[in-house]
Amino acid sequence: MGKAVEFVKINKYFPGVHVLKDISFSVEEGEVHALLGENGAGKSTILNILHGVYSEYEGDVILHGKKVSFKNPNDAILNGNISKVHQETMVVEELTVGQNVTLGYQPKKGLFIDFSKMHKDVDEILAELNCRFRSRDIVRTLTAGEKQMLAIAKAIYHHSNIISLDEPTASLTSKETEALFGVIRKLKADGITVLYVSHHLEEIFQICDRASIMRDGEYIQTLEIKETTEDELIHAMVGRSVSAVASRLKPCRAEEEVVLKVEHLSDNDGKYQDVNFELRKGEILGFYGLVGAGRTEVMRVLAGADRKISGTIYFKGKEIRGSWNSTRALKYGIGMLPEDRKTQGFNKLDTNCNNIAISSLEKYMSGIFISDGKKLQNARHFFEELDIHPNKPDYLTVNMSGGNQQKVILAKWMSTDIDVIIFDEPTKGVDVAAKAEIYRLMEELVEEGKSLIVVSSELPEAMGLSDRLIVMSEGRITKELTDRAAFDSDVILNYAIGGN
């Protein structure tokens, strides 16, 4: 077999940054090739070069032995037979599957779109991919996983023989992930080359043949998956040994005192019903459940982001009365790190310094005016304490990596004197090294007497961190597990899918 893709001495510069340094490696035809590295290692950049998003770079890209240079992604799809399935798939919700797959290249009959041919062609592809939906379905009705399939169908429609998948499982359920893997194996069998980018190492071991590893814009090595271990991969990615597994290094700190108590919390449309639980001082309380179990909705109410419909919240034994909003939540001492950092976590127009200061402005007053100096001092302190990289409080938060963004948001809450911190999917989109650091910080927080709620869809994370674990399914609490030593993944999964 020949080489599907060869990168030869690729260099790429952004304003002031040398993002790719002499990258050279190759991908065999018909293999599933993983691209690994921490956030900012340059994986996305090299993919963007391959797919014609960036047309200016140094070095050569060789496809099937021929040097290519694409002007734009469309050029790559049409002339290079190479397609990319995006992290958040881009679709037009109100059109049919067929229209989305063929968008821009619809079969025509005279002046008009030949709908019957379009749907016939697309249905053939969908059948081949074992998809349950059909070409005439409206995309709005598809699940996230099905939209991913749609994107793959689109690649096949364009006769792509190289397909890149960038974090394809990020928004998929485990069932959908299984289905996706089935499709990837099918593509491989058909001789199509797949480039696979993911943070989930266990996926790499399930589906990939080889893995190329990048770090800080440099190519490190390519490993045969069969001959390597998870530790070896992580070591190559991070440059040192780090445990990717969530675990507690320190003993449980939970005290008797109940900080937060929730009774009969329900909303009107059944997203969560009759939720009851307690949170103790110094405790890490885990919330596990599948996507749509209602965990985030409950947490948003606790943080005052959404209106409380019915039920009672007690804070340190006192019932909270009156209208509940985020400003009051902050006064009481409850804060939340949202799951979707980019759209909810911080002001993308503002600097780290200001994003850290926004919840505790009263601390930085001198007289009736805010002192920028005091803000900066505070930010510096937390950049040191949380080891935030790069150590630049005046950088825009949006330009930091996922893990460091998470630390900035955490610094915001640590600048206040709140007692309860809610982490919603704390390590989503965070690379291995930063993950470990965030786990360590959580332990430090409970040591200081804070109480944490950790919402996670990753079972190892939920099990590894929690002192106590609450399982939710379809808006209800189905189980509360109090004995950390007796956490059992099969039992927990069973409760999460609603069984007993």
Place this chain on the structure above:
Amino acid sequence: MKKKVLAVLLTAAMAVSLTACGANGGSNSKDGSGSSDTQTQESDRDASDGAENSEEGENGSEDSKGQGDAGGKEFNPDKAEDAMSIEEIREKNGAEVPVEADWKLGVVMKSLSNEFWRTLQEGYEAAAEDAGLTIDIQATTDESDETGQQTMTEALTTQGVDALLMSPISDSNLTSAVESANDADVLTVNVNDGLIAEANHYVGPNAYMNGQLAAEWISNKLGDEGQVAIVVGMAKAFAARERTEGFKDWIADNNSKMEIVAEQNADWDRQKSKELANTWITQYPELKAIFCNNDDMALGVVEAVEESGSDILVVGVDGIGEAYDSIRAGKLDATVDSFPFYMAQVAVECTLRSIAGQKLPSAVATPQALIDSENVDKDAAEIINWTAPAYTK
């Protein structure tokens, strides 16, 4: 950084080059139009005695020869060959105005937030009462609701009025409504501005004459020399253009030694016209007079003149109440009043005559007069020599 500065420079250069050619193109286009040998006749008239409309009519018809070579279908009531004043019509068709009780008139006007249109409305109501007729008056809420006005007009046609008296917002927005009214045998009368070429009759003041009266008055006051400037309203309707043109033509045709140093738009807005005048006063220390397309803008200019302490003459058009007050207070110098109250009466009279089958000209010029401190307290009817129509049932 260098790039940005360069970009800024380029933009500025582009803007300036555009303005430069704009300035030339703009002023050239107005020259050479409207020459006529009738102007001496006009200048003989004593404006403060009130407009003698018979002359205006003649002037109009002779003037139109000058326009003849322009050809085209463009309708200009100020230059209509058969234009007549109401006195002439009464003379020709007899003083009696035939009325039948079941005749129904529909009126479509612009924004009643403007005093001019409110006065016109009062005139319609007074005429309807005198004649013993029903009249359905409708007006848009602002001066930009062109389609709303069209809808009103169409609704009146369907309700089966005998005649429509319309003052359209623009020269074009009622065109199709008028065509369907004509098809339905509804008599269509265009009152004041804008213009509807398709209407059966036009009734309104000679806007060209507004400007001529103002120019003549200023010339008398200044001894026919010195710098003058014109504040125009954005020309959407015919009257605004004609007023300015009448003013400029008078100066050109009479070999006046007055010099028009500036002409700018102030969007009919009092604040904007004040700011404009402010700039002029600093730029043209020798400025002697400012003519404004309407009173609202003139009143803004008056404030700027007062602030500067200079003695620049300010003349407006319309004759709104506030302008009268300002003239009495010695601030505004003059305004050209078109007497909307009487304009409405003339319009109703002509409409009734036309319904009854009398042959009327395509344009009827309504009374107008220049008001200054000498005649500001005189009765309007006296200024224009008004005799009420004699309705017979």
Place this chain on the structure above:
Amino acid sequence: MKAIGTKYKREILVFLATVILGVVFTALNPNFLMWRTMLTIFQQMVLNGLLAVGIMFAILTGGIDLSIGCTFAIVGIAVANCCVKGMNPFLAILAGLLVGVVLGMFNGFLVTNLKLQPFIATLGTMSLYRGVAYVVTGGAPVTNVPDSFRNIFNGQLPGGIRYYVIVMIAVFVIAHIILSKTRTGDYLYAVGGNEEAAKLSGVNVAKTKYIAYIVSGACTAVAGLVMLASLGSAEATAGIGYETNAIAAAAIGGTSMAGGRGTALGTFFGALLLAVLKVGMVVINVDSFWQYVVTGLIIIAASYFEFMKGDIAAFTARHKKERSM
């Protein structure tokens, strides 16, 4: 110095553009450089400046306040009536400010409590307030405002500087302090930059938006007072279309229509640029029709810099690299 340079890059750029425009006008007509012309420019930027700094607060939160032209008219009418009826002029000023605050508050109510889109909400109040102005006055202007009121704003300092120019500068200074030195300022930027994140940070989003619309109403009220003092009369048709110029000034000054970005200084220079343009075009006697064309081009060009910034940065970075190699 360098810090100021980067922090206020946009503002400096707009100021430079203004200076260049001034140089061009002077070249075409040396009269432009007269002290009296400078005074005229400052006088003529007052109304638009006050309206622009007000509307900027609404825009900062990711909203817009289309009703300012109408609030402007109502304040003028209200204060004119108070003055004509013999109220103490300073009390009348307070009353006028109160009217502006209340009208702004109603906009805030629509946007935060009823959760209407700001564009639609203020489009509604735009018509509503204009209607109120017509109803109150019956369409007739309120005239004969006494000099005791007018002199408060129209009075002159040595050199011919009118008091209302000082008033405008004071308003800009206060706006600058609010935005850069107080918690409210930080909250305004936070809400505009990312409302959801601000909410999750415990920022009182509703209160912040109320403040924005109240400030917008209050600044508009000050503009209404200046207009009344300057004209000596108020009418229901005042201020029609003024919101577009205010938006233009804010946008030229670097205010992002999406919210979260903009400064008082930038808006000041934006209004100054438009005033220079307006006076300059009259001074060199540009045809009225062309003035619209030029103003439009300048607005587009000024806004385009926002987008060009990234490209230019990338270009210079590449350039530097090539040279170093």
